[in-house]
Amino acid sequence: MTNKTVGQTPIVIDRRSHDTFEEQLYSQIKNLILRHQTDSNLTDPNFLAKALDISHEIVIEAFERLVDEKYYEIDEKGKYQISYKELVWVSTDSLSSVADIIHAHGQELYIEPLKVETLICDQVIHELTGFPIGAKLFFQDRVYYGDNIPKAVYRVYYLASIFPDANSEQNIHRPYYHITHYDIKVSPVERYVMSVRLPDEVNNLLNQKSGTAGFFVVEKIFTSEGILSTYAEGYLNSNYIFQYKTKAE
Amino acid sequence: MIYFTINKHAETPLYQQIINQVQDKLSDRTVKHMDKLPSEKQFSEIYHVSSFVVKRAYSELRKLGLVFSVKGRGTFVSHRLVYEVDLFHSLDLIDPAIRGFDHKFLSVEKIDFTDAAYRMMGKKQGENYLKVTWVALNNQIPIAFMISLLPEAMAEDITYVIDNKKTIRQYYLDRLPQVTYEQSHTLNAANADENLAYILDIEVNDPVTIIQTVVDNGTAYFKTIYPGEYLRIKAV
Numbered sequence: 001m002t003n004k005t006v007g008q009t010p011i012v013i014d015r016r017s018h019d020t021f022e023e024q025l026y027s028q029i030k031n032l033i034l035r036h037q038t039d040s041n042l043t044d045p046n047f048l049a050k051a052l053d054i055s056h057e058i059v060i061e062a063f064e065r066l067v068d069e070k071y072y073e074i075d076e077k078g079k080y081q082i083s084y085k086e087l088v089w090v091s092t093d094s095l096s097s098v099a100d101i102i103h104a105h106g107q108e109l110y111i112e113p114l115k116v117e118t119l120i121c122d123q124v125i126h127e128l129t130g131f132p133i134g135a136k137l138f139f140q141d142r143v144y145y146g147d148n149i150p151k152a153v154y155r156v157y158y159l160a161s162i163f164p165d166a167n168s169e170q171n172i173h174r175p176y177y178h179i180t181h182y183d184i185k186v187s188p189v190e191r192y193v194m195s196v197r198l199p200d201e202v203n204n205l206l207n208q209k210s211g212t213a214g215f216f217v218v219e220k221i222f223t224s225e226g227i228l229s230t231y232a233e234g235y236l237n238s239n240y241i242f243q244y245k246t247k248a249e
Numbered sequence: 250m251i252y253f254t255i256n257k258h259a260e261t262p263l264y265q266q267i268i269n270q271v272q273d274k275l276s277d278r279t280v281k282h283m284d285k286l287p288s289e290k291q292f293s294e295i296y297h298v299s300s301f302v303v304k305r306a307y308s309e310l311r312k313l314g315l316v317f318s319v320k321g322r323g324t325f326v327s328h329r330l331v332y333e334v335d336l337f338h339s340l341d342l343i344d345p346a347i348r349g350f351d352h353k354f355l356s357v358e359k360i361d362f363t364d365a366a367y368r369m370m371g372k373k374q375g376e377n378y379l380k381v382t383w384v385a386l387n388n389q390i391p392i393a394f395m396i397s398l399l400p401e402a403m404a405e406d407i408t409y410v411i412d413n414k415k416t417i418r419q420y421y422l423d424r425l426p427q428v429t430y431e432q433s434h435t436l437n438a439a440n441a442d443e444n445l446a447y448i449l450d451i452e453v454n455d456p457v458t459i460i461q462t463v464v465d466n467g468t469a470y471f472k473t474i475y476p477g478e479y480l481r482i483k484a485v
Contacts, residue, residue: 085437123301127308191484193336195438195458195477199321213440213456213477217484242436242484246339 010037013052021054026062033071033084034149034239035207043072043080086151086239098144098152098236099175107146113172115141118160129157129231130220136160138167140176143205150206154234162229180221180230190220193242202235214238250287251280251326255296263298267306271315275326283452286316286324319478329390329479336484339432343462343471345385345393352395355382355448360398370398370463370470377401384448391449392479398470430465438477451476458482 011028013021025048032038041047045059052059063080066072073083086101102109119125121135131137138158144151156176158166163179165171171179196216203212214236221230253270255263274280286307289300307324310316317331318324334341346352360380378398385392406420437459446453456477463470 123304127304193436193482193484194480195456195475196319197322197440197454197456197477201321211440211454213438213454215438238438240437242336242434244336244434244436246337246432246434247430 011048011052013054020058021052022058022061022065025052025054025059026065029062029066030069030071031149033082035237037207037209038082043082045080084239085241086237088240088242089244097175097177098154098234099177101240102144102146102151105146107149109175110145110148111173111175112143112145113140114143115139116167116172118167119157125157130228131157131159131231138163140167140172142172144175150237152234152236153202153205154232157231159227159229162223162227176230176232188222188224188226190222191218193217196235198235198238206235206237208238212238215240215242250291251284253287253296255298263302264306264309267298267303268309268313271306271310271326275315280326284326286326288323317478327479329387329392329476331479331481332392332475333481333483336436336482339434339462342460342482343434343473344395345473350392351386352383353386355384357381359401370468392475394445394448394474396470396472400468432465433463435461436482441476445474449474449476 011025011032013024017024019027029042032042041051043063045056045063048054049056049059063072067074067080071082071084072080075081086105088101099109099111117139119137119139121129121131121133121137123133125131125137126133136159138160140154140156140158142154142156144154154176158176158179160166166179194216195213198206198208198212198214198216200210202214203210206212206214208214217232217234217236219230219232219234220228221232223229251271251274253267255266257263259266261269271280271286287295287303289303292298292303293300307316307318311318314331315327316324317327332345336342340347358380360378377400379401381397381399382395383397384394439457439459440454441449441451441457443453445451445457446455449457451457458475458477458480460473460475461470462472
């Protein structure tokens with residue numbers, strides 16, 4: 001038999017490949033972590049060595065490489081644990097966007113527009129977004145990628161009278177913060193976050209298992225005069241963690 | 250599916266008939282928490298009611314806190330409140346019991362130094378900590394599950410706390426010197442395992458929101474877990 005698979009974990013060691021077993025194992029584990037398709041067997045060197053029919057040393061070699069790159073850590077008992085998270089720092093003075101987080105991880109950002117439309121705000125869109133009925137809007141449905149790995153899915157509505165170029169060929173690939181040029185110190189923003197079971201179509205776009213939970217974020221950006229200019233709602237992949245500090249009350 | 254009786258000849262507007270019937274069914278318990286309401290399309294096909302009427306009824310019911318919508322899944326009956334908090338008002342988020350909800354203690358134990366939270370606090374083996382778990386309730390429905398780690402030396406009155414229904418967090422802060430402490434928080438989404446699903450009265454794999462707080466470089470630790478669809482966090 002040429003290929004070995006591991007139970008429920010889709011790791012495949014191709015014994016005919018030019019890549020070493022260590023390289024194959026390292027790459028596949030890393031991809032599974034980035035796609036949040038992990039299970040406890042991924043950090044068990046004995047299990048992987050036995051199931052993949054490779055030496056324990058090779059597994060440890062791959063694990064140590066993952067530790068160096070901060071995908072794994074070693075706990076107090078000497079056991080390997082997955083430590084990779086996409087951290088979002090939140091404060092009252094600034095907002096981190098998905099694009100910011102991708103850049104902070106040293107990854108290459110790419111935004112793929114799935115749908116680009118010009119709409120007139122009707123009752124349904126009004127109840128969802130708060131834009132006035134009859135307003136001309138630009139709409140984008142988009143996926144954010146970091147190093148070709150999908151990170152988030154967003155739907156963005158812009159008020160056309162304020163952002164007439166929002167749906168230009170250049171802007172449909174840009175983060176919406178860059179298009180709106182808003183400054184949290186000047187422009188009021190409303191933002192809320194909830195944990196939800198991501199819809200199947202979103203999990204498919206994010207390469208996650210059906211039923212995976214993640215953050216659902218809604219943002220409303222207003223002009224300094226209080227006019228709603230942008231409405232965005234997004235689903236973040238399940239690696240995201242928000243971090244912030246407060247004073248004890 | 251929940252069934253309705255729509256009378257197009259009645260004086261009561263159609264949207265109000267829908268609202269009234271949902272309220273009645275909740276009162277007499279013919280529907281239960283998380284029962285699914287018909288979609289607009291189903292309403293239209295079965296009862297020949299326009300989607301505008303259904304939208305209005307569901308919108309009003311949402312404002313009353315009697316139903317909630319989950320994107321991609323539908324609209325559901327809710328016996329629970331959607332708990333709204335401000336991310337930067339940590340007290341409400343970490344300690345929902347501060348809002349006057351009931352709380353019920355589940356367990357008190359000395360913790361194993363390998364516990365993930367113990368590691369997170371940077372504590373080593375040999376330092377004695379107590380792990381206290383409890384749940385906040387609103388009308389007997391769980392709002393949040395909480396885990397607190399406190400220095401054992403500080404928690405010798407724990408039975409007093411439990412008997413007198415003080416919140417653990419307030420008990421801890423009351424016993425600290427009067428200085429300002431910084432807290433570090435993390436917030437993540439996860440799927441509920443069997444244990445959490447049982448405690449929070451939700452389904453396995455339902456989404457949960459987890460807030461972890463470390464006070465003053467690891468003198469105490471609080472972990473609060475909410476049913477994700479019932480916690481809305483303002484993050485500005």
